[in-house]
Amino acid sequence: MSYTFTILSPTDNPLFTHEFGTSRSGGDGVARFTTSERALNPFIIHSALDIVEEVQWGPSTSSGSAPMYLKHIDKYQHNYISCWITGANVRFLLLTRPRDEALGLGGGGGSRGSLAGGRGALGGNVYNPTAPATEEAVKNFFVDVYEAWLKTVMNPFFSVANGDVVKSPVFRQRVAAAAKKYL
Amino acid sequence: MTPLQDATPKPPKYPADLEASMILPKQRASPASSLGSLPYRTSNPSLHKLFESTTLPASGSRPSSGTATPTASAIPGSVFSPGSRQNGAGTPGGMASGVSDEHRRLIQQAFAPHVAVLADMQTEEMIRGKGLTEGLLQLLRPFGESVPGKVTIRDSIGKSESFEDFGIRFVNPHHSLGVPQVPVPGQGLHIDTTNGQRDAIRSSSSSTRQRSVGGDVAQIEELVDRHLQYSEYNSHGMVPDYLHQGDLAAQSEGSSSPFYTLYLRRLLSGLPMVPHETFAHPVASIIAVSSQNPNPTEEFRRLYARQREGDLRLPQWVENDYLRYYVLVHEEETGDIAKSNQQFDLMKRHFGLNCHLLRLKSQQCIASDDDAVRLPTCEWMSASEELAEIQKREATDDITDPTPYIPDSDVTAIRTFIRELVAQSLVPQMERQVSQWNEQVLARRRGISGRFMSLSKRWTGFGSSRSSSSPALSNSNYDSLQGFYRPDSPEALMRKLADYSFMLRDWKLALSTYDVLRTDFNNDKAWRHYAGAAEMAAISALMSTAPLTSKTRTENVDTWLEAASYSYTDRQRSSAPYYALRTLALGLELLRLRTGSALDDAARWASRIIETGLVGTIGSALFTERVSVCHAARPGIGHFKLGSRHRKAALWSVMAAEKWFLLHKALQAERCIDNAIQLYTSNDNTDVPVKLPFSQMQAFIDDLRRQILGLRLSIKGYDEDQEDSIVDPSLIVEEATETLDTVSRPQRKSLIGATAPPIDVGPLSPTLERSEKKEDDNFE
Incomplete structure (x- = not known):
């Protein structure tokens, strides 16, 4: 599985982008x-x-406080997007691209022309973005990144509002460490 | 009966002739060879007529009518207008601004009653003498597509409504017998027939069936590709296009591109005649006999007998007792009107309202005649027909328009005839049948006893369902071996009832009938029938103007669409991707008309079409554009337009641009990318050239734009090698204009080359140089 992690400012400017692969099940942590x-x-x-805004301002699914972790929110073809939103409206977006085998595409021509309804029957190893284990792993990753992020924005010389791009190598290391640990 | 014996041995003359005349254009040229012949197309004005449906907006010289349509002006409205109808409960009829219901009208026109045309030899010959090679059918067909005046239809609860766009399709039913794929476990139909005659018809019709039957996605793609190519090569120069750029981008967003409309229209034209739906089954048949015939009454009887049980009988699963409409064709020049009138009076006594005296002129008409009228083009011809027509016209160098002209009086006569046929016979007949079946079949099925019957059938029938090889033993009416219901079984009648009420635009009755049918077909495991019922249930639910709550929409319509597309493709061994595509495309268009969250569903179905590979490359590009339109149509709230989907729309627009670029359709690609840029900037209404948030995005788009521009230039003929050929700087201007011509008008170019070579390139041509050198050598 390959991931792209992006932090977006409230004005939709990317502040930080990191690409990595899975370290689980023998992965080498390189994005493919x-x-x-x-x-x-x-x-x-x-x-x-677009979807983030809709979920953010839409009717709350959880009673009480609005959650920061919005879970899996969007899908484009085989790319799944999860989102974490901070109090300052900074968006963390994680794009997940599962391996082809995990999508049931490995067989090649077998499922061509078949509607997605038939694909669900292929077996249990199809990637499911809303599976509790997946959600939990992504959440842990986001929590770690959020912690590192808070320390970064506390820097008085760094201002998100000005659209400052995060250049800190320490932050990148932390994100990489969190990715290695959980994803 | 003597006439019957007369009829059977005699070969049906006119279908054979028809076939012969049709075979000519069937030589399908490969795309490459068609590209080679491209230059000729521009010089052929008659060909331009064929591409009219799509060229006008694309060429940038669209007349003011283009901007006068509500769609064009409403685009900003759809993006910026405050979101009023949430939850998609809006009705398609009552939308004032925003989305046009162009496609809804297209759909309701597409499912029109089919009328078979059968004429005797004298009539056919007379009409062929007028220059219409395909006989009476060709003459009537274009006029049937829109019945003049309003047609009033009374629905099941007795409420009448008038429609202006009602139409019928004149067909030769044996041409639409084909199916894109073999409809059922095919063996049953071909081998198991005990009736030898029908087999003969099948084989004879199979040779011509490619012609006028639609339902072949590949051919639709090819046709749209032709239109696209034409627009690429015949667009105006770069400069006017840049002037009109804004218009183009604006047009593309709210309504669809003309190519998409063409795609949909061809998807819906030439519906094949299949057992699982009765739209293409003839509702009525015209039997035409010339007044020249010595004994018209006898001829009517003979033709009727041929159609009823003779060689023109349709397959077993088609109801045979449809309305027959008798037409006496009177020839103005040579015929004796008194005699014709007398004969017609006789007919009126026999057939009541179901007959007509059609007075036509027999002499051939040419364009320069005073009252000559060009035979209108058929709007609803199938993709294969239009392709054949395009190829035929490309192949001929003839400048003149081959479309026949007919006298004005004929047009009036035909219009009156069709009006009378529809308003006095066809529609009342359909209304009668609908109400009759509604009372006798549907009400009984819905009542207590009907439910009980269907239950008991299910329980007693399941033992014998295994041994359904003998249909008589099985309790179900479904003949699972041959894959159809007999036309007199209640299921078949109900399907007919539902289809009739759909064609008469009584969506409510249609919906409830399809719903009953759905469960019946499900119990019988008649999957294709089930898919058809689910498809039409969803579409009639969406067609009705009544508001639809988002709950019923997600619970019913989505499930039905899902079930239909699944049952059409995956559930059976022989899949029918054409029908699945039709289901999803119609569902998507109708959902799009209901604003709010229905737009999400529409976008979802569109991306489903692309993902499952129901369409080819052209179709996937068109549907990608469609997803973008669906997202863009969603209005946002407030200043920041929260909830709008402009970023999604822009993404899909970029994808569409890339797809068009890979297909070498520069105009389309450019339009899409302009659209995408517009969507990316729409959030902050500034005229500053925007920078996209991600530098990679900006780079990607810039790169794509550059490549598209390069493609456009190369299509226009600015090639590298041609630039090299420009030798004399002082001649660059002329050279440039000439290179333009090389692509579009080779004949002109060669002409110029022949007259003026010594002046143009003379001094620098290598041969001359060499000879000069030689002279020099000699001199020294």
């Missing part, structure tokens, strides 16, 4: 996007902001 997929990723992440 093809060139065209990589070119497309910013578009997908940007378009997911």
Whole structure:
């Protein structure tokens, strides 16, 4: 599985982008996007902001306080987007691109022309973005990144409102560590 | 009966002739060879007529009518207007601004009653003498598509409503017998027939069936591709296009591109005649006999017998007792009107209202005649027909328009005839049948006893369902071996009832009938019938103007669409992707008309079409554009337009641009990318050239735009090698204009080349140079 993690300012400017692969089940932590997929990723992440806004301002699903973790919110083709939203309206977006096998596409021609309804019957190893384990892992990742993020924005010389891009190598390390630990 | 014996041995003359005349254009050229012949197309004005449906807006010279349509002006409204109808409860009829219901009208026109046309030899010959090679059918067909005046239809509860756009389709039923794929476990139909005659018809019709039957997605794609190519190569120069750029981008968003409309229209034209739906089954049949015939009454009887049980009998699963309408064709020049009138009086006594005296002129009409009228083009011809027509016209170098002209008086006569046929016979007959079946079949099925019957059938029938090879033993009316219901079974009658009420635009009755049918077909495991009923249930639910709550929409319509597309493709061994595509495309268009959250569903179905590969490359580009339109139509709230989907729309627009670019359709790609940029900037209404938030995005779009521009230039003929050929700087201007011509008008170019070579390139041509050198050598 390959991931792209992006932090977007309230004015939709990207402040930080990190690409990585899974470290679970023998993964080496390197993202495997093809060139065209990589070119497309910013578009997908940007378009997911529409849904983020809708979930953010829409009717609350949980009673009481609004959650920061919005879970899986959007999907474009085989790219799944999860979102975490901070109190200052900074959006953390994580794009997940499962391996082809995990989507049931590995067989090649077998499922061509079949409607998605038939795909569900393929077996249990199909990637499911709303599975509790997946949601939990993504949440843990976001929590760690959020902690690091808070420490970054506390820096008096760094201002999100000005659209400052995060350059700190420490922050990048922390994100990488969280990714390695949970995803 | 003597006439019957007369009839059977005699080969049906006119279908054979029809076939012969049709075979000519059937030589399907490969796309490559069609590209080669492209230059000729521009010089052929008659060809331009064929592409009219799509060229006008694309060429940038669209007349003011384009901007006068409500769709064009309403685009900003759809993006900026405050969201009023949430939850998609809006009615498609009552939307004042925003979305046009162009496609809803298209859909309700598409499902029109089919009328078979059968004429005797004298009539056919007379009409062929007028220059219409395909006989009476060709003459009537374009006029049937829109019945003049309003047609008033009374629905099941007795409320009348008038429609202006009611139409009928004149068909030769044997041409629409084909199906894109074999409809049922095919063996049953071909081998198991005990009736030898019908087999003969099948084989004879199979040779011509490609012609006028639709339902072939690949051909639709090819046709739309032709239109696209034409627009690419015949658009105006770059400069006017840049002037009109704004218009183009604006047009594309609210309404659809003309190519998408064409795609939908061709998807819906030439509906094949299949057992699981009765839209293409003839509702009536015209039997035409010339007044020249010595004994018209006998001829009527003979043709009727042929159609009823002779060689023109339709397959078993088609109801045979449809309305027959008798037409006496009177020839103005040579015929004796007194005799014709006398004969017509006789007919009136026999057939009552169901007959007509059609007075036509027999001499051929040419364009320069005073009262000549060009035979209108058929709007609802199938993709294969239009392709054949395009190829035929490309192949001929003839400049003149081959479309026949007919005298004005004929047009009036035909219009009156069709008006009378529809208003006095066809529609009342359909209304009568609807109410009759409603009382006798549907009410009984719905009542207590009907429910009990269907229950008991289910329980007693399940033992024999295994051994359904003998349909007589099975309790179900479904003949699972041959895959159809006999036309007199209650299920078939109910399906007919539902289809009739759908064609008569009584959506409520249609919906409730389809719903009953759905459960019946489900119990019988007649999957294709089930899919058809679910499809039409969803579509009639969406067609009705009554508001639809979002709950019923997600609970019913979505499930039905899902079930239909699933049952059409995955549930059976022989899948019917055409029908699945039709289901999803119609569902998407109708959902789009109901604003609010229905737009999400529409976008979802559109992306489903793309993902499941129901369409080819052209279709996927068109539907990608469609997703973008669906997202863009969603209004936001307040200043920041919260809840609008402009970013999604822009993403899909970029995807569409990329797809068009890969298909070498520069105009379309450019339109999409302009649209995307507009959507990305729409949030802050500034005229500052925006920078997209991600630098990668900006780079991607800039790159794509550059490539598209390069593609456009190369299509226009500014090639590298041609730039090299420009030798003399002082001649660059002329050279440039010439290179433009190389692509579009080769004949002109060669002409210029022949007259003026010594002046143009003379001094620098290598041969001349060499000879000069030689001379020099000699001189020294």
